[in-house]
Amino acid sequence: MNDALNPEFSILMVDDELPWLRSLGMILEGPGGFTNLLQCSDSREVPRLLAEHDIGLVLLDLTMPHVGGEELLQRITEEHPEVQVIILSGMNQLETAVRCMRQGAFDYFVKTVEEDRLLDGVRRAVRMVRLQRENHAIRRRLFGRRLERPEVFDHIVTRHPSMLAIFGYLESIAASRQPVLILGESGVGKELVARAVHLLSNGRGEQVNVNVAGLDDNVFADTLFGHARGAYTGAERERAGMVEKAAGGTLFLDEIGDLSPASQVKLLRLIQEGEYYPLGSDTPRQSSARIICATNQDLAAKVSDRSFRKDLYYRLHAHQVRIPPLRERKEDIPLLLDHFLRKAAAELNKPVPTPPPELLDLLMSYSFPGNVRELEAMVHDAVSRHEGGVLSMAVFRERTGEGRELQRTADRENIFAMLPELPTLSEAADMLVDAAMERAGNNQTLAARLLGISQPALSKRLRQRRSVS
Numbered sequence: 001m002n003d004a005l006n007p008e009f010s011i012l013m014v015d016d017e018l019p020w021l022r023s024l025g026m027i028l029e030g031p032g033g034f035t036n037l038l039q040c041s042d043s044r045e046v047p048r049l050l051a052e053h054d055i056g057l058v059l060l061d062l063t064m065p066h067v068g069g070e071e072l073l074q075r076i077t078e079e080h081p082e083v084q085v086i087i088l089s090g091m092n093q094l095e096t097a098v099r100c101m102r103q104g105a106f107d108y109f110v111k112t113v114e115e116d117r118l119l120d121g122v123r124r125a126v127r128m129v130r131l132q133r134e135n136h137a138i139r140r141r142l143f144g145r146r147l148e149r150p151e152v153f154d155h156i157v158t159r160h161p162s163m164l165a166i167f168g169y170l171e172s173i174a175a176s177r178q179p180v181l182i183l184g185e186s187g188v189g190k191e192l193v194a195r196a197v198h199l200l201s202n203g204r205g206e207q208v209n210v211n212v213a214g215l216d217d218n219v220f221a222d223t224l225f226g227h228a229r230g231a232y233t234g235a236e237r238e239r240a241g242m243v244e245k246a247a248g249g250t251l252f253l254d255e256i257g258d259l260s261p262a263s264q265v266k267l268l269r270l271i272q273e274g275e276y277y278p279l280g281s282d283t284p285r286q287s288s289a290r291i292i293c294a295t296n297q298d299l300a301a302k303v304s305d306r307s308f309r310k311d312l313y314y315r316l317h318a319h320q321v322r323i324p325p326l327r328e329r330k331e332d333i334p335l336l337l338d339h340f341l342r343k344a345a346a347e348l349n350k351p352v353p354t355p356p357p358e359l360l361d362l363l364m365s366y367s368f369p370g371n372v373r374e375l376e377a378m379v380h381d382a383v384s385r386h387e388g389g390v391l392s393m394a395v396f397r398e399r400t401g402e403g404r405e406l407q408r409t410a411d412r413e414n415i416f417a418m419l420p421e422l423p424t425l426s427e428a429a430d431m432l433v434d435a436a437m438e439r440a441g442n443n444q445t446l447a448a449r450l451l452g453i454s455q456p457a458l459s460k461r462l463r464q465r466r467s468v469s
């Protein structure tokens with residue numbers, strides 16, 4: 001028996017039109033070959049069925065008496081996040097269907113879709129449910145216990161043991177008020193991990209993110225600590241800083257390796273004493289925010305060359321995790337590919353394209369210097385250029401370097417020949433900066449790497465342009 005067609009869980013079809021329900025059942029059973037199907041024509045019954053049966057996938061109509069499809073979807077995603085939902089909508093309900101995708105539906109199809117595409121979607125969803133179940137089983141095996149709060153990590157797509165070990169570690173330090181340091185190359189998901197730490201710490205306050213790269217000491221202090229009225233010319237009113245905004249919650253400081261020496265002192269004081277001074281005020285304030293810091297730089301090396309304070313490093317060092325680069329956890333690539341294909345399709349209001357079989361081989365052999373962010377940008381680009389059928393390999397070949405040499409030669413010969421007039425040197429530099437920012441998904445660190453300049457240099461260039469325009 002084919003496992004993919006005979007899932008260990010049930011597929012529930014929900015629709016108030018009995019004839020449609022019957023014909024859908026026949027398609028899934030006949031050409032689809034699926035077994036383990038349940039039918040339901042009264043939407044009020046769905047919660048009971050979900051509680052009584054092991055259901056992995058729901059095929060949901062949108063317009064039904066009693067409880068509508070959208071409302072049911074919301075209940076399912078909240079109460080059974082492990083269950084995938086495919087929406088089957090009428091022709092005139094596309095807007096609602098797209099809204100459902102944003103709410104977490106796996107896919108949507110109009111009821112008139114060809115049988116093959118519908119079956120393909122169901123197969124993909126079944127595969128996804130199975131992978132997720134497998135991942136949960138791996139997580140359980142690894143820790144010999146369930147994660148206390150696995151839902152906190154749901155937004156981080158991974159099955160790699162080192163990532164799962166990190167999740168376990170983060171749970172174990174959840175109650176601590178000490179800062180957490182997240183290390184890892186650009187684009188590995190440090191911000192997502194910071195989000196999980198915030199959710200785990202159960203604070204009532206919000207998470208406030210500040211990217212400290214390129215902030216001079218005054219701007220750093222003003223951003224974090226706020227200022228008193230009249231603290232400097234232009235400070236007409238008192239303004240609270242991010243530390244206060246994050247009260248009872250989390251202050252996430254990204255790119256901490258770029259902090260100036262003067263700002264390092266202020267941060268150390270904030271961590272050690274839980275205290276800070278708004279600019280222009282000599283009354284200290286108490287902070288109740290938990291601090292998370294992240295950097296893609298080698299802090300230990302920065303301590304050695306004295307560009308990072310040793311005492312601050314040791315304060316941050318207590319709870320630290322290092323997120324491995326994507327090339328060290330290639331097992332995650334298939335899962336991430338599937339995740340980003342669905343994400344891009346939902347964002348671009350397109351059906352989820354089928355990836356060609358050779359795509360995974362190409363991705364598995366690539367080193368991903370820009371890590372998960374690079375994979376996400378690649379997939380988004382491919383889906384946006386996709387016009388139907390199987391996804392083209394062209395974008396992936398271009399971006400991974402296969403064929404890049406050819407492209408480079410062609411570009412060198414043609415790029416300026418195509419323009420009626422040559423741009424000035426500074427216009428060309430601006431064009432290059434824009435192209436790098438686009439390729440790097442607006443990440444300055446990665447864009448700077450693509451341009452072969454430092455991140456502060458890029459940041460300065462962007463600031464100068466903003467002040468001119």
Ligand SMILES: Nc1ncnc2c1ncn2[C@@H]1O[C@H](COP(=O)(O)OP(=O)(O)OP(=O)(O)O)[C@@H](O)[C@H]1O
Pocket residue numbers: 155156157158184185186187188189190191192193254295296339372373376443445446
């Ligand atoms: N495991 C993952 N699952 C899903 N999405 C991911 C994962 N890891 C990273 N991403 C996505 O990749 C992009 C980059 O992630 P993120 O911003 O967290 O990286 P980062 O390490 O903080 O990068 P930087 O150092 O440049 O700030 C984001 O769009 C994020 O949603």
